[in-house]
Amino acid sequence: MTPPARPNSTAARDVASVFHPYTDVRAHEANGPTIISRGQGVYVHDEAGKPYIDVVAGLWCASLGFSNERLVKAAEAQMRALPFYHSFASKTHNRMIELAEMLLERAPVPMSKVFFANSGSEANDSAIKMIWYYNNARGLHQKKKLIGRIKGYHGVTVASASLTGLPYNHRSFDLPLPGFLHTMTPHFYHGALPGETEEDFATRCATELETMILAEGPETIAAMFAEPVMGAGGVIVPPTGYFPKIQAVLQKYDILLVADEVICGFGRTGNYWGSQTFGVEPDILTCAKALSSAYLPISAVMVNDKVFQVIADESHAIGTFGHGYTYSGHPVAAAVAVETLKIYDETHILDHVAVVGAHMQAELRRRFTDHPLVGEVRGVGLIAAMELVEDKATHRNFDFGRKIAARTTKIMEANGVIGRPLPGDGLAFSPPLIITTAEIDTVLDGVAKALETLTMELRQEGLKRVG
Known part of the structure; x- marks a missing residue:
């Protein structure tokens, strides 16, 4: 029996053949995948060569980055x-x-x-x-x-x-x-x-x-x-x-x-x-x-x-x-x-984590605690979350169906940061342990830009009075 012809693009081949875990299968069929082609340090690169810092180390796991020889x-x-x-x-x-x-x-x-x-x-x-x-x-x-x-x-x-x-x-x-x-x-x-x-x-x-x-x-x-x-x-x-x-x-x-x-x-x-x-x-x-x-x-x-x-x-x-x-x-x-x-x-990785972890925790709080969309920043070492809320005073989250954290991570990705949404509209931070303070600052710059974009979108939608 002759096998069916393969689609031309890598994305189309993926949609035609791969059953993805933790994925909305119908949405994937409509939108296609993000194709990651190579890694270097804390960065991964897509098929077009665009670099991203993966702020969750893949799935909380690539502690030494993506290119340890x-x-x-x-x-x-x-x-x-x-x-x-x-x-x-x-x-x-x-x-x-x-x-x-x-x-x-x-x-x-x-x-x-x-x-x-x-x-x-x-x-x-x-x-x-x-x-x-x-x-x-x-x-x-x-x-x-x-x-x-x-x-x-x-x-x-x-x-x-x-x-x-x-x-x-x-x-x-x-x-x-x-x-x-x-x-x-x-x-x-x-x-x-x-x-x-x-x-x-x-x-x-x-x-x-x-x-x-x-x-x-x-x-x-x-x-x-x-x-x-x-x-x-x-x-x-x-x-x-x-x-x-x-x-x-x-x-x-x-x-x-x-x-x-x-x-x-x-x-x-x-x-x-x-x-x-x-x-x-x-x-x-x-x-x-x-x-x-x-x-x-x-x-x-x-x-x-x-x-x-x-x-x-x-x-x-x-x-x-x-x-x-x-x-x-x-x-x-x-x-x-x-x-x-x-x-x-x-490499005395714990000493390194002590420095970069303290920087990440401090900068997350300094930059975002007072943001009108941020209810809580929490974490320890090199793991943290930032929770987005509709009402800071009452800690009330956005309606689940609006998928606010998922929207935010999509915007972050456009800014060169691969993130992960969490239940309750949290954004996860768990980068490779080898990350530097400068790279953490790059991540947080991308997050700040994403929150600016999200704020504007919410104002336009009339979902929340921001600022």
Whole structure:
């Protein structure tokens, strides 16, 4: 059978053949893609050669930018030495061992072992299965329910999407599955009561969590998953004292805490782990993205000894731990991850983040806090969000259907900045960790121009009296 002729343009070929994730498929068919052809530092270039600073490092992940030659060479050398081997049935290779050792050395709290997967979603899905396995091994067959948070994000597999607390990850997918619960979002800007301090708000969050646990039955709750900073749900920074209060509740009822460090890990919040920034002491930690600077897919699950020993005994009783992926600990991905961690150390990436992160946080607030469209600027280290609102006094957002943040990122793109809209009309900032203060200023200039254009458009539309 003769295949159909290909369309002439790259854009038309894409529309004819590719099913895109996180995309309005019909809108894509009508408007076509943005085609990115190459990268250089913090910039990517489209097919016409136009440069853009990607202010979210792709998908929160290209921490060393888009052209690190050391990572390319690490991949090439490993491809020539051992392009693939698996880790099933006690097989191993040096790169996987080296990477596991490096992660354990850098863990925010003592951890026992590292399990490898290929994405943040797979890492969290694996953690879910480990938790169920762990409680079955302890004879606690009812202790299976899992708690996420409203607006939390943990991935898109059936289980990790159930843990996620965002409507568009559930709607029309028949999710969440039974047994997945969601407690309140710790967003002080929108959630605090009049006169309530951050500490009081954090106490109320912990009280609501405990109320949920008691209503469900502590004997039925296995674990809670939490991002140190909630990423895709809005870059929501926890209020003062939040995690110590949450952990006290979990420990009271023998409930594990899983730190989802997929976005926050490897320097993003100013410490190596977001857990260190906010006083989180997890039983299990998941990571991905900046683990390899996204140059190759790889993720990891670190488990403490309490959890590991129970799982190990159960696997011996059964005869195997019946979970894993063909590409778990893939040697080429592991080699790139090892080199990535070495680069972080050798370039003192945390020292760099301390400087450029402080600059980004200060300049975002100086330039935009008083803007009539900006309700809140929030963030820590090199991750931040700017929330656009219709009414600053009441914190009221624009109507969802107007897609104000999406419009703004479209204008930013015209000004050479690729951004990302967030739920609640937030604009995300999570640039490559190698970004300079001058490049941050270039980004913020593009954002300022976008807000000027948006202001004029809204005045013309009569949607908001601005200025």
